Amino acid sequence: MTALHERIRRDIESRILSGEMMPGDRLPIEHDLMAEYGCSRMTVNKAISALAAAGLVNRKRKAGTFVAAPKAHAMVLDIPDLAHEIQESGQKYRYRLLHREICNAGKVDSSLEIEGDVLWTVGVHIADGKPFAHESRAVSLTAVPEIDDAVFDPDSPGTWLLKHVPWTEAETAISATAVSDREARALGVADNTACLSLIRRTWRSGEHITAVRQLFLGDSYTLVARFGASA
DSSP: OOOHHHHHHHHHHHHHHTTSSOTTOBOOOHHHHHHHHTOOHHHHHHHHHHHHHTTSEEEETTTEEEEOOOOOOSEEOOOOOHHHHHHHTTOOEEEEEEEEEEEEGGGSOGGGOOOSEEEEEEEEEEETTEEEEEEEEEEETTTOGGGGGOOOSSSOHHHHHHHHOOOSEEEEEEEEEEOOHHHHHHHTOOTTOEEEEEEEEEEETTEEEEEEEEEEETTTOOOOOEEOOOO
């Protein structure tokens, strides 16, 4: 069961990351939050402190708590929704779930580098009836307990997460690799075929949400990042 201070933090965080609350907006005062959630000032304070530690809000003495301006980064590499990208290209999208299991992270692909109990899924993203990408994903059940009840039809686990779970930090590693026998069968290619390997991990206020490894055939995917000078 999620602690109340964590629920308050997630509710406010979701409003900030969705754009409902913009930089400079003032958060409700403590007494209003205490009345809304039926809790003590200590519980509210714990939630606000966690938001401040994550850099999402600024606390100003005698003035209140305000949504912080986003920090500039040297590079922005967005987290794409493969379903949306495939459909935008004019192709028909489908996700085929091959494996679903609740287990300890020690059982999943070691490259995912996640800990604790997870929901582990393995599946294939399909474009116009042909395999587009193989995916192995682990989602922390501590951070996202509600995913245990999620149904991945038509949404893939990644699409479900983008719709329901905001993230504050992400890390992406890209390399070339040869697919394993099982991955080759799922993609419909020969063993040891070279593929683009993308490993991505996301966090929310320091809490690990998910880790995913996606394998793309060499001619099926183009990765684009936009760079800009920081202010």
